Amino acid sequence: MARRRRGLDYSTLQRKGRLPVWLSITWRALFVVGLLGVAVLVHWIERDGLKDNYDGHVSFLDVVYFTMISVTTTGYGDIAPVSDRARLFDALIVTPIRIFAVLIFLGTAYSFVFRRTWDRWRMAYIQRHLHDHIIVAGFGTTGSEAVDELIARGTDPSCIVVIDGDMQALERAKALGCAVMEGDATRDKALHAVKIERARSMIVTGGSDDTSILITLTARHLAPHLGISVVVRNEDNETLAHQAGATTVINPVSFAGLLLAGSTHGPHISDYLMDLASDRGRVKLVERMVKPEECGRSLTEVSTGMGLRIYRGDAMYGFWEPEVATLVPGDVIVEIVPTSAREVHDA
The missing domain is CATH 3.40.50.720 (NAD(P)-binding Rossmann-like Domain)
Known part of the structure; x- marks a missing residue:
């Protein structure tokens, strides 16, 4: 089986960028206030392009009020833009501000309420079923x-x-x-x-x-x-x-020392040791319990692979020792088995 890393590439430099919860909420709120401040300022400068249908006079409080109801899409109609410049500003500036403000508030609610609640529930579920x-x-x-x-x-x-x-x-x-x-x-x-x-x-x-x-x-x-x-x-x-x-x-x-020492006695010894230790080669080491149908047989008669050693209680016996001539229930077998052709191809 081929081994691959899934997900992001972590080979580039990275720096920890997580902010405290209070600071993250604060800068989002300040950003929204800043956007509203820009809208209020421009509306105040262009107040001649606004018409107050109540008393005909547009005060600073009226500008703040009109900006807020415009950004929140309420729009009562008591104050309305009448000049082309005021309407153009509302269309091209206030509308994006409205979208940004809604997205920021929704993102904040998702990050600090819904996602955290969902993550806590999901982690609790995983813990219960571990x-x-x-x-x-x-x-x-x-x-x-x-x-x-x-x-x-x-x-x-x-x-x-x-x-x-x-x-x-x-x-x-x-x-x-x-x-x-x-x-x-x-x-x-x-x-x-x-x-x-x-x-x-x-x-x-x-x-x-x-x-x-x-x-x-x-x-x-x-x-x-x-x-x-x-x-x-x-x-x-x-x-x-x-x-x-x-x-x-x-x-x-x-x-690593064993591999290096083994390589001095032949160029293929260390390769074979690495082959046995990994799941990506032609053969691999497997440890398993003896099967019921194998009890009474010799370790050399194991059909799934080449038996090397058995563990019986606290003792271990190699394939050359007489104790492996008869396998008994509870024996643990260590054997070399071939990796399937498909796995070798994928590797």
Whole structure:
């Protein structure tokens, strides 16, 4: 399956531009007042082109009154433009001001009332129905690559929940179809909000080893049986990550070293290792439970792929060991399977 980034292009420089709610409302209101001020000023200058059908005199208060009822499209007819210049101004200037004012008020109502209410309802609905999902804590380079690979392996993006404190990162995750939440994954409140107790698994890429380990500790405290995969960059912290409750600890530096070392023994070894680790090559590694019809058979008789190892309880056995001669219920098989022809073509 080909892996593609959907949504916006984030390769250009960007700067945070979100305004506080009060400031956003204030500048919109000032903009509308400014437009009305321009209309009042021009109407006052061109007041000779207006006719007051009540007393025949156009005062400043009459100009303000006429401007307001014109912009709001009320139009009682007691004051009306009679000169060509006044009518032309009303047609070409006041009408656009009226449209701008209506759009600004509607946009403000949508942004701060309807959209926020809708977003809160939608997020509450998603939270209530979160189940068997994958939580990704941190959407930096490693986290985004992990999400891309999950999607390439067939995971529904709506089953992935991303937690990060960077809104630009969350926008990228949202563009992929993931559910997102701005928050601190080291806090109980944030993990409770994404229903960690009902999650299938969790990927932790906190950006630094201490943050990742703290997130792992918090997650393990809240979900004792959750599978947690964490990335650490310092070899000394691998043991700490395991002690914090991580199910799988991955050191990208060590993995890169393994690939480099393997390449010195043959030009194709590192290629094959990358092929196994990715879902876009000709073969891939798969972990699955033993099927009922496979119980009693040998690991070498597995028909879905090439069996490499089994996990039985807390022990693991390679394909050359006698324990794999008879598969039993509960065994976990790690095997190499071919990627389908269509997937290879798409990749």
